[in-house]
Amino acid sequence: MKSDRGPKRAALLILVVLLSATLAAQRTTPPADLDQWVARAMQTFGVPGIGLAVVKDDAVVVAKGYGVRKLGEPAPVDSRTLFGIASNTKAFTATALGMLVEERKIEWDAPVVRYLPQFALSDPYVTHELTVRDLLVHRSGLGLGAGDLLWWPASTYNRKEVADRLRYIPLATSFRSAYAYDNVLYLVAGELIEKIGGQSWEDFVQSRILAKVGMTGSNVRHSAAGAGRNVAATHARVDGKVRPIAPFESDNTNPAGGINSSAEDMAKWLRVQLSGGLLADGTRLFSAATARQLTGIVTPIPIGDPPPELPALRMNFHGYALGFDIRDYRGHKVVTHTGGLPGYVSRVAMIPDANVGVVVLTNQESGAAFDSIAFHVIDHYLGAPAFDWIEGYKKVQVRTEANVAAAESRGSAARDASAKPSLAMAKYAGTYRDVWYGDVTIASESGRLVIRFSHTPSLVGDLEPWQHDTFVARWRDRELRADAFVTFALNPDGSIDQVKMRAVSPSTDFSFDFQDLLLNPVR
Numbered sequence: 269m270k271s272d273r274g275p276k277r278a279a280l281l282i283l284v285v286l287l288s289a290t291l292a293a294q295r296t297t298p299p300a301d302l303d304q305w306v307a308r309a310m311q312t313f314g315v316p317g318i319g320l321a322v323v324k325d326d327a328v329v330v331a332k333g334y335g336v337r338k339l340g341e342p343a344p345v346d347s348r349t350l351f352g353i354a355s356n357t358k359a360f361t362a363t364a365l366g367m368l369v370e371e372r373k374i375e376w377d378a379p380v381v382r383y384l385p386q387f388a389l390s391d392p393y394v395t396h397e398l399t400v401r402d403l404l405v406h407r408s409g410l411g412l413g414a415g416d417l418l419w420w421p422a423s424t425y426n427r428k429e430v431a432d433r434l435r436y437i438p439l440a441t442s443f444r445s446a447y448a449y450d451n452v453l454y455l456v457a458g459e460l461i462e463k464i465g466g467q468s469w470e471d472f473v474q475s476r477i478l479a480k481v482g483m484t485g486s487n488v489r490h491s492a493a494g495a496g497r498n499v500a501a502t503h504a505r506v507d508g509k510v511r512p513i514a515p516f517e518s519d520n521t522n523p524a525g526g527i528n529s530s531a532e533d534m535a536k537w538l539r540v541q542l543s544g545g546l547l548a549d550g551t552r553l554f555s556a557a558t559a560r561q562l563t564g565i566v567t568p569i570p571i572g573d574p575p576p577e578l579p580a581l582r583m584n585f586h587g588y589a590l591g592f593d594i595r596d597y598r599g600h601k602v603v604t605h606t607g608g609l610p611g612y613v614s615r616v617a618m619i620p621d622a623n624v625g626v627v628v629l630t631n632q633e634s635g636a637a638f639d640s641i642a643f644h645v646i647d648h649y650l651g652a653p654a655f656d657w658i659e660g661y662k663k664v665q666v667r668t669e670a671n672v673a674a675a676e677s678r679g680s681a682a683r684d685a686s687a688k689p690s691l692a693m694a695k696y697a698g699t700y701r702d703v704w705y706g707d708v709t710i711a712s713e714s715g716r717l718v719i720r721f722s723h724t725p726s727l728v729g730d731l732e733p734w735q736h737d738t739f740v741a742r743w744r745d746r747e748l749r750a751d752a753f754v755t756f757a758l759n760p761d762g763s764i765d766q767v768k769m770r771a772v773s774p775s776t777d778f779s780f781d782f783q784d785l786l787l788n789p790v791r
């Protein structure tokens with residue numbers, strides 16, 4: 269009698285193959301409701317356009333655009349529409365340094381002054397000890413956003429002048445004792461790449477990283493944000509309404525945030541990072557050893573409680589690596605970063621042990637939008653319980669806005685409007701100098717005071733009396749959203765001793781580091 273085990277085995281093998289193929293498809297297929305989810309997030313948070321990329325198991329499963337490039341115009345966002353990725357550029361700068369380390373042209377733990385003898389911070393010890401690695405990990409002792417007013421808003425200082433003026437900024441903490449995010453040391457990293465790599469940061473990153481990764485549609489300059497046809501326009505909520513705003517176009521800090529890219533190109537970047545440096549042709553952009561350096565925590569970041577509306581965000585560890593933020597999520601290590609510029613915010617997130625990555629690019633300043641999308645995608649691939657991230661982030665946004673309004677209201681309520689300035693308006697006029705920023709002028713014009721930052725053309729504002737010898741600088745460019753208190757301290761003889769500033773609203777971007785200024789009269 270003939271055995272039927274052969275046909276049964278063949279049928280079983282076919283079943284196993286089909287089941288494996290089905291499971292593989294399930295592993296790589298994006299959430300079934302993705303398009304509807306993105307549309308809902310855009311509507312909830314007022315975002316005109318989004319670029320989205322998802323990579324799973326070395327396959328690009330999503331690279332597409334949603335919405336429009338500019339409000340009021342029909343041109344759609346597609347997979348090649350460019351957005352400013354802002355501080356997500358920092359990982360490219362770190363990668364460039366890693367490539368120079370591999371070429372034995374620099375060392376991670378060698379002092380910066382070995383390569384840039386002119387480099388200095390305000391403390392000689394820190395100047396001598398600060399290493400190449402320290403440029404990338406926010407532990408120098410500089411305060412949050414310190415020195416950003418040298419380039420933000422766009423200033424007349426060039427990149428080398430910004431780097432040179434860092435020596436005058438007082439350190440906020442002792443060296444390597446605390447985490448405080450900065451941009452200016454990435455500018456120094458760009459100068460180091462130019463000195464050692466023999467090309468400007470822009471040319472090095474364009475030719476040696478973007479071109480090799482295949483990111484042929486991307487560019488490396490803030491100034492290119494408004495150029496070209498397929499570029500997302502910048503938008504923000506100004507006076508309660510989302511509208512187009514002017515893009516940031518200064519190239520001083522390209523190494524900290526200058527890249528413009530698309531969903532299609534950022535998907536290629538995700539593939540290289542998730543593979544530990546492998547390019548599509550099997551060659552390497554960087555080694556596995558460099559990959560470990562890029563994603564290994566250097567600077568611990570204190571862990572707080574997540575918003576009560578978003579309990580899944582509770583962390584067990586958190587720190588900064590080389591151009592990447594490292595944390596855990598649902599038991600998995602996450603390699604991530606955000607980016608923020610006027611009118612552009614974005615999120616890059618990768619979970620190496622699940623071999624999944626997501627990029628969300630937006631043309632409106634809503635972190636709630638990009639995170640509600642990113643976590644929805646990540647949860648899908650982790651098989652996590654369903655959670656309405658859009659609703660959760662909406663509740664956080666409402667509560668945050670209420671807290672900001674309450675803080676501003678308390679400030680107004682505490683004001684003694686009857687307390688008039690001590691001096692006649694013209695007595696406050698003059699030139700004032702901060703050692704690291706430079707000159708700020710206050711002029712009496714038609715009976716009112718006007719403040720001007722001499723190296724920042726857009727920082728022109730009218731000084732309105734607040735109380736006593738404190739005024740409010742109302743910037744004429746309302747897109748800045750950064751009105752500031754200006755407080756004069758007087759000498760016993762009634763002359764002005766010094767002037768300090770700080771932002772009026774707690775929602776002001778930290779790069780307006782007015783609080784770091786100490787303005788003294790130029791006699």
